Amino acid sequence: xxxxxxxxxxxxxxxxxxxxxxxxxxxxxxxxxxxxxxxxxxxxxxxxxxxxxxxxxxxxxxxxxxxxxxxxxxxxxxxxxxxxxxxxxxxxxxxxxxxxxxxxxxxxxxxxxxxxxxxxxxxxxxxxxxxxxxxxxxxxxxxxxxxxxxxxxxxxxxxxxxxxxxxxxxxxxxxxxxxxxxxxxxxxxxxxxxxxxxxxxxxxxxxxxxxxxxxxxxxxxxxxxxxxxxxxxxxxxxxxxxxxxxxxxxxxxxxxxxxxxxxxxxxxxxxxx
Numbered sequence: 199x200x201x202x203x204x205x206x207x208x209x210x211x212x213x214x215x216x217x218x219x220x221x222x223x224x225x226x227x228x229x230x231x232x233x234x235x236x237x238x239x240x241x242x243x244x245x246x247x248x249x250x251x252x253x254x255x256x257x258x259x260x261x262x263x264x265x266x267x268x269x270x271x272x273x274x275x276x277x278x279x280x281x282x283x284x285x286x287x288x289x290x291x292x293x294x295x296x297x298x299x300x301x302x303x304x305x306x307x308x309x310x311x312x313x314x315x316x317x318x319x320x321x322x323x324x325x326x327x328x329x330x331x332x333x334x335x336x337x338x339x340x341x342x343x344x345x346x347x348x349x350x351x352x353x354x355x356x357x358x359x360x361x362x363x364x365x366x367x368x369x370x371x372x373x374x375x376x377x378x379x380x381x382x383x384x385x386x387x388x389x390x391x392x393x394x395x396x397x398x399x400x401x402x403x404x405x406x407x408x409x410x411x412x413x414x415x416x417x418x419x420x421x422x423x424x425x426x427x428x429x430x431x432x433x434x435x436x437x438x439x440x441x442x443x444x445x446x447x448x449x450x451x452x453x454x455x456x457x458x459x460x461x462x463x464x465x466x467x468x469x470x471x
């Protein structure tokens with residue numbers, strides 16, 4: 199199984215690591231730490247040195263209850279970072295956004311992947327990706343970041359998420375986007391309760407037969423603290439356990455904050471796999 203994003207072809211015979219670079223003041227885990235271009239670039243370069251296979255640049259937090267930022271503000275945060283990294287790193291750069299104009303300008307600046315919590319449902323988003331060579335991650339989210347954790351409900355969370363991802367996968371293919379350019383994300387923590395998240399992780403293999411690789415983002419999320427009972431600021435052990443379990447369940451890309459520790463944990467998985 200391969201994933202094509204721009205000029206990059208990732209052979210997914212092993213789990214790949216997507217390192218998170220939040221250029222935001224309010225992301226739930228590391229908001230405010232890398233708000234300047236220089237700090238963000240230095241952090242991203244360290245993530246690549248630590249083993250990141252992809253860098254995911256985000257200029258708007260999607261934590262529960264957050265208010266949206268303007269198009270101009272998001273562009274000002276992410277475009278200079280992408281431009282700098284495109285000249286400095288050999289790995290694909292992903293833009294974490296749902297806004298079509300941010301996608302377009304980020305691709306022009308050097309991004310080769312779009313990571314969209316709205317799964318290209320915003321008007322114009324499908325066209326932006328279809329008219330490029332970029333890869334794309336389609337994520338499931340119930341509601342919006344402002345409403346998603348207000349009593350999320352499903353008749354069958356696994357069936358609903360699977361059905362949504364299948365429909366979006368078909369929609370992209372009908373728009374001329376090859377399946378080799380698509381990865382799928384069940385959206386852990388995005389409109390899901392603790393029970394919903396556990397059900398999805400337990401049955402992750404059932405999403406892996408849709409034909410596209412799976413991306414999982416559980417790093418440092420509150421669901422891990424709720425299960426492990428640790429302090430909200432200390433979620434590394436639970437994040438590593440979630441990453442290894444996700445890989446064992448078939449995830450091909452793991453979106454994480456702690457790249458070096460995750461890479462070391464995955465070496466153990468690879469050795470016995």
